[in-house]
Amino acid sequence: MTLSVDISHRLGDFAIKANFESAGRLTALFGPSGSGKSTLINLIAGLIRPGKGRIAVDGRVLVDTAAGVFVPMHKRRIGMVFQDARLFPHMSVAGNLRYGRWFTPASERYANMDAVVDLLGIGHLLHRRPAKLSGGEKQRVAIGRALLASPKLLLMDEPLASLDEARKAEILPFIERLRDETKIPIVYVSHSIAEVARLASDVVVMAQGKVAAFGQTEAIMQRLDLLPAEERAEGGAVLDTRVLRHDEAFGMTVLGSPAGEIRVPQLARPAGALVRLRVRARDVMIATEQPVGFSALNILAGTIAAVRPGVGPTVEIAIDCNGATVLARITEQSKQSLRLALGRKVFAVIKTVSFDSATTGAGLPAEADG
Amino acid sequence: MTWLLDLTPDEWNAVRLSIKVATVAMLASLPPGILIALILARGRFWGKTLLNGLVHLPLILPPVVTGYLLLLTFGRRGPAGAFLAEHFGIVFSFRWTGAALACGVMGFPLMVRAIRLSIEAVDRKMEAAAGTLGANRLWVFATITLPLILPGLIAGAILSFAKAMGEFGATITFVSNIPNETQTLPSAIYTFTQVPGGDPGALRLTLISVVISMVALVASEVLARRVGRRMDIE
Incomplete structure (x- = not known):
């Protein structure tokens, strides 16, 4: 059509x-x-x-x-x-x-x-x-x-x-x-x-x-x-992912994407199901070295593909993680102190708990029952 | 109670004639009433105020004036009367049909008003929704607008019927007061009051008038409530 x-x-x-x-x-x-x-x-x-x-x-x-x-x-x-x-x-x-x-x-x-x-x-x-x-x-x-x-x-x-x-x-x-x-x-x-x-x-x-x-x-x-x-805080990258497996012990679901595995709170979807995942730019942190001793579970390696001025004192940084782009919103100060620039190798860090039903779109089990 | 029903044949005829005249007046007014109400509610054209005034004229004019105007137009020598008699064989003057015409005209503003208000209350978004589902304007009217204005339609019809049952001035001016032909209940009561010893007859017909009006009113209430419940409009 x-x-x-x-x-x-x-x-x-x-x-x-x-x-x-x-x-x-x-x-x-x-x-x-x-x-x-x-x-x-x-x-x-x-x-x-x-x-x-x-x-x-x-x-x-x-x-x-x-x-x-x-x-x-x-x-x-x-x-x-x-x-x-x-x-x-x-x-x-x-x-x-x-x-x-x-x-x-x-x-x-x-x-x-x-x-x-x-x-x-x-x-x-x-x-x-x-x-x-x-x-x-x-x-x-x-x-x-x-x-x-x-x-x-x-x-x-x-x-x-x-x-x-x-x-x-x-x-x-x-x-x-x-x-x-x-x-x-x-x-x-x-x-x-x-x-x-x-x-x-x-x-x-x-x-x-x-x-x-x-x-x-x-x-x-x-x-x-x-x-x-009013919607800018919700903005971010959209990744097409697939359910790889559920981690029952910790109540998590592991999603597979080109950028790597992403752990989110457990979803009521079977293994193999497609999940369109929205990664809010404000939820993404940037590290210049592989973080250790860090609570966040999702660490995706990539290179900075774009740096754009954001609203107010923020910048938006697009990170190319093996073909999938993740967007991060950070402050101008962080950008300068980390000397983030085009082509630099960085790690995008996303907490598992920052995902919710609005971003996974799959209905978390607790909500699916309600 | 038996004395109440102990009517002379002439009195029975007046009762029957009144009901017939009122029913015909109501039914015949409905199609033009809906049309005029639609035009007044939805139309946007020059002269709308004039049309509105014309429709309301019988409400404002003395009934005798309306009756006389009907006599001039629909009488045997009136332009409309002569035309209808010649081409369609419809004669109004001094016939019960004339009484129905006079009653219909007198009740028309009340009917149009009730229907117009209900049309104005219809959510036109419903009609648009029906349009996107493939209904053309005529179907939208028949399946959406008409059912939604049904309570207003019933109210308008009952008002017209009630007005017709009580109509006196225009009727007697237009078609006179002929027993068995144009003598409706009000005319018959009037006749009784004009002759010595007519009081019992006048009282009997008055009570019957009250009963018929009450029955019509209650019936309309019941009908309107049923329609309302069927539509579940809270």
Whole structure:
């Protein structure tokens, strides 16, 4: 699937100008509130008409103001999951789920009711009314409803933003399954680094109505300067790792990555499972010699690949550990006293306890039960 | 209680006629009532205030004036009346249909108001959600908007029915007071009060009026509560 967007749109004093093309499994539209990402997704869905420009999905033109084309939203076959679920209050959960199916030509129906209900774990809710559901359940039903219309593209507009942490943790695995087990391309709007790092294959960074950067998640996550101020502390490298083994005696899980083994608090995932690990830049220390007599368990050898000024008195140092990049945020003073410079051999040190469910994304056993 | 039901045939006819006229007036007002309410709630056009004023006119004008205006327009020699009689064979003047028309017109502002308020309360985001699921505007209206405004629709219909049961001034001006044809309950009660010894008859019909109004009111309450519960709107 290729989504190509090239539009400019004006809303009062606010102007949006976006030009990108994504073929990712899950493309995140990422940026602070007011950056125009929700407007962009509404333009793709057809809820608003752009002032100027063109949007196409897999070569099918949805809007082209120059050619006078505007496909109305009900003909776009684009599923949308809203932040506020928007379940129909006068229908049961089953009625909500079946709604879109009705309007889908039989030849284009690929979504199967039982499979979707199963995927989202909502079988026990079918006869309930939306008003009787929890926030997390509502959102799962809303996702199911969008899926059962057999969309060609699924848009999710901050689907987790109005939920508390526990509910978020409940839904994230379902979105991961959606990404990995279905073929529908997804565009996901979020202002949370944790969600984007965990879910996205590609990221479009929005700022003040413009595309500030676009690329693969691993590359974008290295650019701490692109992150909104309130999320900067969460920024860091994203590593694709695999569960090697569990260390039951100490309650740890050992992950394998190109950079070496990384120990994290024990995860509720089987050996061999893929874990996308986010290493917060602020959690990484730098040593110029192999540390001894040190409590931190993760010591990765590498060379300094980049030194960038950070916010305030900090610097960001990218360390290339055997092809995988780890990002560290340290003070200017440390940088000078250690004489850190490009090409120098160093060790990145990360405490095991600095990883949590937000960075391992796998649900630690204690939380998985709750 | 038996004396209450011991009505003369003419009195029974007045009761039956009133119910028929009110029911027809209510049902016939519903489609245009929904349409006008939609236009007033959602439309943005020049002259909206004018249309709103026009709809509310029967509420403000003396009923006699409304009845006289109906006579001028829908009477045999009135432009609309002559046209309808000639092309569709629909005659209003001095017929029960005319009474239904007068009652419908008098209840129209009340009905439009109730429906308009409920349309304005509908969350348009729900309609947008239905649109992304593939429903065109007509389907969105039928499957989302209409069910969501059902309580307002019922309230508007009951108001229109109640107004029709009590309508007197416009009806008597437009279609007069003909037993078995245009003599509704209020007209019959009025007639009783104008003749010597008519008090028992007037009282009987008055009590029946009260009973019918109460039944309609209770029925609407029950209906509205059921709809509300079905939707689980807390």
